[in-house]
Amino acid sequence: MSDPFANRGNRDASIVNPRPAGTADGTRGSGPVQPGRAGDPFLIGEAMRGGYGKADILNGCTLAVEKGQIAVIVGPNGAGKSTAMKAIFGMLTLREGSVRLDGQDISALNPQDRVRAGMGFVPQVANVFPTMTVEENLEMGAYIRNDDVRATMAQVYDLFPAVADKRRQNAGELSGGQRQQVAVGRALMTQPKLLMLDEPTAGVSPIVMDELFDRIIEIARSGISILMVEQNAKQALDIADVGYVLVQGANRYTGTGAELMADPEVRRTFLGG
Amino acid sequence: MDLLNALVAILNFVVIPASAYGAQLALGALGVTLIYGILRFSNFAHGDTMAFGTGITILLTWGLQALGISLGPLPSALLALPLAIALTAVLVLVTDRLVYRHYRRVKAAPIVVVMASVGVMFVMNGLTRLLIGVDEIQFADGARFVVSVPQFKAMTGLDEGLALRTTQAITLVLTAAAVWALFAFLNRTRSGKAMRAYADNEDLALLSGIDPERVVRLTWIIATALAVTAGVLYGLDKSFKAFNYFQILLPIFAAAIVGGLGNPLGAVAGGFVIAFSEVALTYPWKKIAEYLGFEPASLLQLLSTEYKFAVSFVILIVVLLVKPTGLFRGKSY
Numbered sequence: 087m088s089d090p091f092a093n094r095g096n097r098d099a100s101i102v103n104p105r106p107a108g109t110a111d112g113t114r115g116s117g118p119v120q121p122g123r124a125g126d127p128f129l130i131g132e133a134m135r136g137g138y139g140k141a142d143i144l145n146g147c148t149l150a151v152e153k154g155q156i157a158v159i160v161g162p163n164g165a166g167k168s169t170a171m172k173a174i175f176g177m178l179t180l181r182e183g184s185v186r187l188d189g190q191d192i193s194a195l196n197p198q199d200r201v202r203a204g205m206g207f208v209p210q211v212a213n214v215f216p217t218m219t220v221e222e223n224l225e226m227g228a229y230i231r232n233d234d235v236r237a238t239m240a241q242v243y244d245l246f247p248a249v250a251d252k253r254r255q256n257a258g259e260l261s262g263g264q265r266q267q268v269a270v271g272r273a274l275m276t277q278p279k280l281l282m283l284d285e286p287t288a289g290v291s292p293i294v295m296d297e298l299f300d301r302i303i304e305i306a307r308s309g310i311s312i313l314m315v316e317q318n319a320k321q322a323l324d325i326a327d328v329g330y331v332l333v334q335g336a337n338r339y340t341g342t343g344a345e346l347m348a349d350p351e352v353r354r355t356f357l358g359g
Numbered sequence: 360m361d362l363l364n365a366l367v368a369i370l371n372f373v374v375i376p377a378s379a380y381g382a383q384l385a386l387g388a389l390g391v392t393l394i395y396g397i398l399r400f401s402n403f404a405h406g407d408t409m410a411f412g413t414g415i416t417i418l419l420t421w422g423l424q425a426l427g428i429s430l431g432p433l434p435s436a437l438l439a440l441p442l443a444i445a446l447t448a449v450l451v452l453v454t455d456r457l458v459y460r461h462y463r464r465v466k467a468a469p470i471v472v473v474m475a476s477v478g479v480m481f482v483m484n485g486l487t488r489l490l491i492g493v494d495e496i497q498f499a500d501g502a503r504f505v506v507s508v509p510q511f512k513a514m515t516g517l518d519e520g521l522a523l524r525t526t527q528a529i530t531l532v533l534t535a536a537a538v539w540a541l542f543a544f545l546n547r548t549r550s551g552k553a554m555r556a557y558a559d560n561e562d563l564a565l566l567s568g569i570d571p572e573r574v575v576r577l578t579w580i581i582a583t584a585l586a587v588t589a590g591v592l593y594g595l596d597k598s599f600k601a602f603n604y605f606q607i608l609l610p611i612f613a614a615a616i617v618g619g620l621g622n623p624l625g626a627v628a629g630g631f632v633i634a635f636s637e638v639a640l641t642y643p644w645k646k647i648a649e650y651l652g653f654e655p656a657s658l659l660q661l662l663s664t665e666y667k668f669a670v671s672f673v674i675l676i677v678v679l680l681v682k683p684t685g686l687f688r689g690k691s692y
Contacts, residue, residue, distance in 0.1 A: 102401065103396065103621060107463075108561030175566075197566060201566065
């Protein structure tokens with residue numbers, strides 16, 4: 087069945103705004119926060135099952151990270167890495183499983199309230215406000231805070247001196263690497279307890295990538311837990327306290343970064359020898 | 360002397376009326392452009408929101424008049440305006456809850472929402488008719504002129520007179536204040552920046568802890584405030600007739616598109632471009648030509664006033680052909 091009007095109305099920018107809508111359901115309210123379980127890690131997304139349509143993308147995968155540690159998720163394309171991150175952040179409704187943070191079960195919270203609960207998320211793409219200045223981007227990061235944010239902003243500028251010089255420039259005009267720094271800075275402005283990064287080094291040069299990884303280690307040392315999806319698996323596992331290899335939405339291998347790097351099976355299949 | 364007379368005539372018959380009309384269009388276009396930028400659709404019900412709000416204002420004005428309360432030289436409608444804005448905003452928020460929220464939740468294509476707004480337009484149109492009828496209503500009270508023609512002639516000794524009506528002066532002052540307040544709000548306050556953030560990237564706004572529903576409500580309230588203010592000023596300046604507000608939708612849309620949809624600065628500029636073109640093309644320039652020493656055989660009127668809506672249309676088409684993003688770059692990237 088071909089559509090005789092071929093979606094023409096939606097391409098007429100004089101009556102509809104061509105900007106894509108958000109993917110998250112902003113109208114969804116939050117449910118109650120439940121107590122966590124004894125002996126939980128700082129963050130755990132346990133036995134998560136769910137997807138966007140009828141077929142599940144996540145098939146019972148479990149991800150956890152301790153306070154101040156770096157957890158890295160690697161795996162082939164379509165393994166559900168980004169989906170797992172979205173599930174932990176509440177942008178995807180889970181059919182089964184739960185997400186627990188800092189001793190509380192937050193499975194029923196919507197993303198807005200998870201930010202208030204202490205989560206920061208940096209998406210892979212479209213992770214800055216392009217027509218707002220760098221400074222305004224950071225201010226929006228601090229939206230939920232009612233205290234003085236200048237000290238945090240100074241910390242972010244210290245962490246990323248390159249963007250400090252461009253604070254009055256629109257974020258959309260920055261280079262890919264600088265944009266990525268603004269994106270991470272924006273998430274840090276909420277003073278999160280957990281920072282989630284979806285492929286922070288996608289599309290940046292190797293030099294910038296090393297630089298970003300150094301910054302990520304620095305952030306973790308300040309006591310913020312990091313959960314990150316990364317394409318550059320070797321470099322990421324190098325800095326990881328714990329690594330997860332996902333395949334088809336389920337855990338295939340789990341171990342410290344060094345263990346996974348040493349595992350010949352993992353090396354052969356996922357790290358290219 | 361003749362040159363001065365010509366200038367005064369231009370001021371009196373073109374510049375002042377077009378400025379007042381342009382300011383009213385600008386206020387209307389600002390509301391349209393805000394909704395386009397943030398809620399991603401062109402709101403066809405905007406004109407009827409103006410009509411409904413103005414209807415409420417008139418009822419409240421009558422109430423004030425019956426109580427004997429007035430603002431002296433200023434029209435009493437200004438006193439009724441804030442409450443009318445609040446009541447209209449309640450209606451609009453209820454509409455959002457009943458109609459638009461559903462489409463946001465199911466992530467409907469924006470054209471579907473445009474069509475829904477056409478439905479809302481008809482309902483609002485009917486509500487306005489039930490509320491206040493279809494007749495023409497004059498509701499301006501207070502002093503009629505800031506400067507009247509005899510006063511001006513006595514003051515300057517020129518043959519040509521100049522009148523500045525109170526409603527025109529109020530329109531310009533109120534529009535300047537509203538535009539300033541809106542820009543200050545969008546650029547300096549946390550809520551205003553949150554609205555711009557949402558317009559830039561909905562998901563990222565959500566990730567920053569900005570409540571999208573709050574942004575949506577705020578957008579509706581601000582757009583309604585602008586619409587009702589525009590509607591009341593238009594009604595004070597001319598007269599209130601529900602059908603006129605449906606018709607004014609075309610120049611308002613033209614203004615928003617000419618300026619660049621989604622760009623508030625563009626909406627203001629667009630309002631004045633449309634108004635000056637409309638007035639200049641429908642004004643008979645004969646008198647001014649005579650002052651300048653010509654003896655034209657005709658009225659020198661390029662278009663009869665019945666065709667004034669054609670002006671908006673032609674400008675709209677030219678802009679869409681030549682510079683589809685508008686004079687100022689809009690959001691239609």
